Amino acid sequence: MFLLNHLFAALLLVLLGSSASANPDFWKHEWPETDFAKTSVTNWVEILSGGPPKDGIPALSDPQFIRAEQETRIGALEPVIVLEIAGSDPRAYPLRYLTWHEIVNDTIGGVPIAVTFCPLCNSALTFDRRVAGQTLTFGVSGKLRNSDMVMYDRETQSWWQQALGTAIVGDLTGTELHLLPSYMQGWAQYMAENPSGLVMVQPPHNRRYGRNPYERYDSSKRPFLYSGELPPHGIEALSRVVRVGARAWPMQRLREETVVREAGLEISWRQGQASALDAGTMAKGRDVGSIRVKDGQGRDVPHDVMFAFAYHAFWPDGTWMLGN
Known part of the structure; x- marks a missing residue:
């Protein structure tokens, strides 16, 4: 049996208390701009509130970076998500930050990307944010489906299943994001391979990073x-x-x-x-x-x-x- 710290225990109580409200009529009050008539969801009981409200887990946009050799906070084995795009320096996104924010909207070499991490599924995926000529910006909906994060885009208010990279509710239902080949490794491994690479700096939020x-x-x-x-x-x-x-x-x-x-x-x-x-x-x-x-x-x-x-x-x- 795993040990819950105070934050996780509090989240559990909220989640259990809210699970009965998982139906589209209820969500319409919270999401008035989302078209719930367009959806691939057939069993709404699968969608639960994750405790925090919409944007209660704040996704990041336009993160700042330093050279890996300048970073002093991160432990040798700490996991980072690594993304390499031709023509740009490699970038590392530490899970010490993504565990608390879950999504980072960034742009590398002119490519708008979303680096995502769902702690409850251990799923770390990076997507191209461009869809049909439009660049989307992603946030955390506060909803879970099969324990996986449901993201949303701020442009159409559609909901997206993080593990699938597919829109499941709203105008963009059925649309798939292009998945980019990022990977996870320990910080010392990244440093050894990319001593002049970049690493995301600590966000300006009050969180217990690390x-x-x-x-x-x-x-x-x-x-x-x-x-x-x-x-x-x-x-x-x-x-x-x-x-x-x-x-x-x-x-x-x-x-x-x-x-x-x-x-x-x-x-x-x-x-x-x-x-x-x-x-x-x-x-x-x-x-x-x-x-x-x-x-x-x-x-x-x-x-x-x-x-x-x-x-x-x-x-x-x-x-x-x-x-x-």
Whole structure:
């Protein structure tokens, strides 16, 4: 049983008390500009309030950066999301900040991007914010579906499923964001590979950056506010899997084999990255390792390192790459 700190315990009470209100008529009062007649959601009970209201978890826009060699706050094993776009310096987005903000709207080399992290699913994905000639700006709706963050765009007030990168409510329902090939690694790994790279600086908000408000969450037997099916094959709900498209490789298999070459991909594992959802201080989290996914030409491939229950919830017919 994982240990809840005071913040997480308070959130639990709010969530449990609000779950009965999950229906479109209720949400219309809070979201008057969202067209709920356009939706792919068939079971509104799946959508729950996450406690904080709309923008109660403040997404970031136009973040500031410094050179990696100037950074002194981040521990060696602390996880960062790394994004490399041709013609621009690599950028690292530390989970010590994203755990508290969940979305960073940024622009790199003229490409508007959204770096996202859902702590309850361990899902870290980076999207191109351009849709049909329009650049969107994303915020945190305060809603959860299958324990995954529901984002929204400020331009059309449509709701987006973070794990899918797809609009599920509103004018843009069915629209898919273009996924960019970011990856996660430990801070020391990023520093070794990109000593002159950039890192996002601490945001000007009053948060306990570097602390994990979901202490021991990824040691729990059951996910938070999730009532769907658990993963097959005896795979633990909160174990990590590497998802590429509709396929998932269990992290335990990758840890044991270190390199797997399947389905036209090379997936490698190495130690050196702490779990952001283990110890109360992220820098002290247990080492879960870092993943890189490359294609046959050695190019980084978009992927996600997410919890097994979330993969099964959103890809119920997906392929489990279990090996021999």
